[in-house]
Amino acid sequence: MNNIAVLTSGGDAPGMNTAIRAIVRRGIFKGLNVFGVQNGYKGLIDGDFVSMNLGSVRDIIHRGGTILQTTRCREFKEAEGQQHALKQLEKQGIEGLIVIGGNGTFEGARKLTALGFPTIGIPGTIDNDIAGTEYTIGFDTAVNTAVKAIDKIRDTAASHDRTYVVEVMGRDAGDIALWAGMCAGAESIIIPEADLDVEDVIDRIKQGYQRGKTHSIIVVAEGAFNGSVGKGIEIGREIREKTGFDTKVTILGHLQRGGSPSAYDRMMSSQMGAKAVDLLVEGKKGVMVGLKNGKLIHSSFGEAAKEKHTIDLSIYHLARSLSI
Helix, strand or coil: CEEEEECCCCCCCCCCHHHCCCCHHHHHHHCCCEEECCCHHHHHHCCCCCEEHHHHCCCCCCCCCCCCCCCCCCCCHHHHHHHHHHHHHHHCCCCCCEEEEHHHHHHHHHHHHHCCCCEEEEEECCCCCCCCCCCCHHHHHHHHHHHHHHHHHHHHHHHHCCCCEEEEEEHHHHHCHHHHHHCCCCCEEEECCCCHHHHHHHHHHHHHHHHHCCCCEEEEEECHHHHHHCCHHHHHHHHHHCCCCCCCEEECCCCCCCCCCCCHHHHHHHHHHHHHHHHCCCCCCEEEEEEECCCCEEEEHHHHHHHHCCCCCHHHHHHHHHHH
16 A cells, blocks of 8 residues: 545544544655545545645644544435546555544545445544544543633623523533533433423422532533534523523524544544554454454444444432532
8 A cells, every 4th residue: 555545524623634644744754655635525526635744733732623624525425426526536546545534524535435335434523422432533622621611601601690500512512511511510410311391400409509509500512402502592492481680691603613632532543543544554444443452452333333422321310429
């Protein structure tokens, strides 16, 4: 193998640039020519390749987002688009591809592998919702961003005797909400994986006020209640109507995707990026890099797809016991 390429797809996540840096530098260290694909699978179809060298990834280890940019490409979901992408890879002389992204990105990688092209996946999404790995690039930074925001909101909540509902990202996974709520000392955490209704939240708020508590923080995952996004506003309205307490709603939104990656995200991105290059050199294909029990592993896209993303509910129950 002489020529490999890397692309980022789907939502951006802090640490993607760090992973790109590791792929380029590890590839060059291994004697490979490394190319970047601009704009994800769309760039693959369009043949938007750029040769990368050591200077191409200078001073990006600390930058959020992705220098290769990213987009979602419906055309690649069709067989015609996939065949066109293969022709572009062949035309450029690319012999292996590393993709960084989430479940949709991996589905594209799986299709390329099924067509005979060596592809390796690196989990990159703030949602931490990919089966086959305990950790995805960007999650730690997103949690830290949410915690810092909630800490600031609590200052205002305490100053004005208010209840705040803070909605965080995560789609159908409650990882960000759980970790951020736990670390920020939220009075209640609402996630898709736990059976908790608004009445329970209201009862806990009332009990707190009866003990002299004057403010509360409720953290809700955007995909709580059967994946219905935007529930934070509805929950805030219901709390206000049933308690009479001054209740505000803050939706953190895409603020959680940006920013300089944390030290942990930089460490994991560097290791996963280098591991992906090593796997290609070893002749592996159709696998994703992952983290299990604190160690880097790799598993086939098929094996990972059979698993289901789970959340550690012991943390959820601990958070409830500590927020009495």
